[in-house]
Amino acid sequence: MPLTNKEKTLIEDNLNAEYLCIRKYEQYASMSSDAQLKQVFSDLATKEMEHATTLKGILTQNGIAKQNIFESYSKPQGDLSNMQSDIGITDAQLLNDALITEKHVTSSYNTAVLESMDPNIRKQLQHIQQEEQGHAETLFNAMHSRGWYTVS
Template sequence: MEVIILQINLTQKERMLLEDGKKQEDLCVKKYQAYANQVQDPQLKNLLTEIAGEEQHHYDMINQMLQGMEPNMTHSGGNSTVQNNTFQGVSGNSEDKTLLEDLLSTEKYVSGFYDTTVFESAEPKVRQAIQHIQKDEQGHGEKLFNYMNSHGMYNVK
């Protein structure tokens, strides 16, 4: 079976934005991994570990594009038991809340960064990959929000 690798020719601006995105994804991976080791709730630890894996996949996708390859958008990581975004439990502790507020703020920033990157991408494959990553980032924010809201850490009035 012959494997065909499609080449992507990046503009200077796309390359610059992807390099910035790669740094952001690396930071996200490190934050999620570190925070997963600090939180008290095992369910939250699983959620953060799952998202860390997805952030690593984003990092890998960006790396592939920077190498001129079409990115593999299929993430082979496992799904946590938190698939339906419903969380059970009592109020969370303040340390977990602080970590989650930081992660949610990070997701808001990263999603906004990718919004700009989509508009600055001339190459359709890059634009498509960035839209895919942005949708994932918004999903991460939703999962964090749902956990926080269900544990009395983020009340919508």
């Protein structure tokens, strides 16, 4: 079954979000001053790349093979944690921004799941959405364990 225009648009939007997450997490991994957080951000970037590959595969299988404007960029090189004080950002703020991003991304996938006609594509999108919710949980736990996100 070919993609509907709605499915194509939703998948392209989520692909944009995945590429932005990859960039963000790679940058945050290089900027974080905490070794554990560097690893969390690196792991998330890798998982987001898997999602981007899945979405790009869906588009390619449906004859849509255009270059995404967010797809290529120069990955940060080395440890940039000394930039934190220069730009006035903390590990807590990096985590908070990442968590807010994941909340947005899971919401976007929810729409794509609900508006997808093809059951196979819907299952792939549901799988990615569940993984994105797991990313949010990882970020929340990292914040909560450091006292940066309190629940009362």
